[in-house]
Amino acid sequence: MLDPKDHLAATLKLTRQTQGLSLDKTAEKTGVSKAMLGQIERGESSPTVATLWKIATGLGVSLSTFIEPVPETKTQTIVRTADTIRQHPGDDGLMIAPLFPFEQAFGFEFLELTFLPGYERISEAHEPGVMEIVSLITGQLDILSDGQWHNLKQGQSIRFAGDRTHGYRNPTDAKAVVHTLIHYPHRP
């Protein structure tokens, strides 16, 4: 994104036309003058954040619509096989298949984790706003979140805050396999 003004101009014009609004009607809805809206759409002026907020709320879209471009590069079809990409990092009882590593456009990573019998791990708090989902495929797994252990069986899923201390524990004598997704609110 070389010039945010160009993305903003194009997106405002498209949003307005998609909603079937003239500059006049949009000015009424947003409380921003018709002349200014035209200047923005033609890339002749860069609005203040306060003005952009008025536009976004008036049109019922989020501010980031105008700020962050939808990725130009289309999502490509990717097929991955956990068995061929599973890794066994230094840790003894944990294996990780990074199915879809973090990409800024999506804001999360999607992994398959395998917890061997008896394995336990306590994780320090991640950055503020991090959210994690753990969804059981096979086996059982205990998850520590908000100071409490939750026992998950096959077919169960948990969502918890990753920005606080949390943990994983396989209390059985069989492995546990899960899909896990970690979402980061802002990461460049």
Added chain:
Amino acid sequence: MLDPKDHLAATLKLTRQTQGLSLDKTAEKTGVSKAMLGQIERGESSPTVATLWKIATGLGVSLSTFIEPVPETKTQTIVRTADTIRQHPGDDGLMIAPLFPFEQAFGFEFLELTFLPGYERISEAHEPGVMEIVSLITGQLDILSDGQWHNLKQGQSIRFAGDRTHGYRNPTDAKAVVHTLIHYPHRP
């Protein structure tokens, strides 16, 4: 978010201090004047989008850091059991367990889908930028994306563009169970 200026003020100050920078040093890095940075941090002025972009790129953070607040409400721990929430909407061969429905703060929904034997479905294109992940738990499933059918077995995952025509097909005589995640780039 009642006033974007307050979030912007607090976030700029925190980011700057986290990076251990004075207003003077930040002015050097961003090309925005020290006096203006101070005005922004004290909430006395609302910068233009162009100025905010200079600040974000100079500090190496994304624009949305300053625009979209990290949700104030902390992520609560939620445990869900697919068997108790699985639904069988009108469609004959598809069952849906909405494990974690769409929330704007995260930008996606996370579901468990069950495709009964022989079931086939072609989906129209979703809105621009939609991305979908399908990850096999049990059985086999064919996925149509980019004009081509891909056969997925247990342990395989696929990521594809949901903003183009795509499809699902269970070619076997046993059910197929998957985790699926649908990510929407901007949705209010």
Added chain:
DNA sequence: ATCATTTGTATGTTATAACGCACAAGCCCC
């Protein structure tokens, strides 16, 4: 203690955002 440097704030000046208004062009109805 003094001196030099850094830090954040205040102020006046300059540049530009944001506005109200006028107007040309297009469209529809009689």
Added chain:
DNA sequence: GGGGCTTGTGCGTTATAACATACAAATGAT
């Protein structure tokens, strides 16, 4: 054809962003 309304652009005025500079207070070194 004329008249009325809508639409987007241009222009001059007003408000405020953005700046350069000055300054008081804090900090660090001698």
